[in-house]
Amino acid sequence: MRMLLPKLPRWAKPPLRRTRNIIKALSHYGKGRYCPVCGKSSRRFKPFGRVVREDAQCAHCGALERHRFVWLFFQKNTNIFDGKPKKILHVAPEPCFESIFKDRLGSNYLTADLFNPRAMIKMDICDIQYPDRSFDVIYCSHVLEHVLDDKRAMREFFRVLNSNGWAILNVPISSEKTFEDPSIVDPKERLKAFGQEDHVRHYGPDYVERLRDSGFTVETTKVADLASSDEAVRMGLTQASGEIYYCTK
Numbered sequence: 001m002r003m004l005l006p007k008l009p010r011w012a013k014p015p016l017r018r019t020r021n022i023i024k025a026l027s028h029y030g031k032g033r034y035c036p037v038c039g040k041s042s043r044r045f046k047p048f049g050r051v052v053r054e055d056a057q058c059a060h061c062g063a064l065e066r067h068r069f070v071w072l073f074f075q076k077n078t079n080i081f082d083g084k085p086k087k088i089l090h091v092a093p094e095p096c097f098e099s100i101f102k103d104r105l106g107s108n109y110l111t112a113d114l115f116n117p118r119a120m121i122k123m124d125i126c127d128i129q130y131p132d133r134s135f136d137v138i139y140c141s142h143v144l145e146h147v148l149d150d151k152r153a154m155r156e157f158f159r160v161l162n163s164n165g166w167a168i169l170n171v172p173i174s175s176e177k178t179f180e181d182p183s184i185v186d187p188k189e190r191l192k193a194f195g196q197e198d199h200v201r202h203y204g205p206d207y208v209e210r211l212r213d214s215g216f217t218v219e220t221t222k223v224a225d226l227a228s229s230d231e232a233v234r235m236g237l238t239q240a241s242g243e244i245y246y247c248t249k
Contacts, residue, residue: 061096065240070170089137136161138169
């Protein structure tokens, strides 16, 4: 079906995509897994990843392990959905979150990305063109490992965060200690060194210290802090969910 789509007239593509999505959803029909992002159940989650992780991606909304975990955190540990006005910056918006945030958060919700044209504004997080204390909430996940000067980006997030606001700045932890080498610029060499062509470092647990050096107070949350073992299995919260880095001033 994917091979057929580019050859069809434009009017025929939407119904074919809908049919494809229905078929995919039916193939995962069941109650063994539950996605807290879209609120739908499935027999199992879909495989996902360069190194394929079984039981990883929601067949309905596309949420991965880390998305389901942070959504649980949003609901249980933050005020993001309390109905009170707050200016929210969402960097590199994930499709599984974007439409829900737009619907529930309204005009105070802003998406930003340096390259993605779907984002509301183009933004270099190392040089954020907003005044100090512009945002009540900042959410940026799995972005800083792509940024050469991540410490500058962290300082910029600290600068534009309101004094009583909060930020979630998540990254993958894939090393015992943070490793980076700015001299590695070739994509193939970055793939060897960092596991992905557009990554510029491996983060270790000392990532917390980088955030604190930028001025933040940091609290970390693990899956076991929010979900029982049975809940974690049902929602597919695994080691790939990572940790949540909740930052305040």
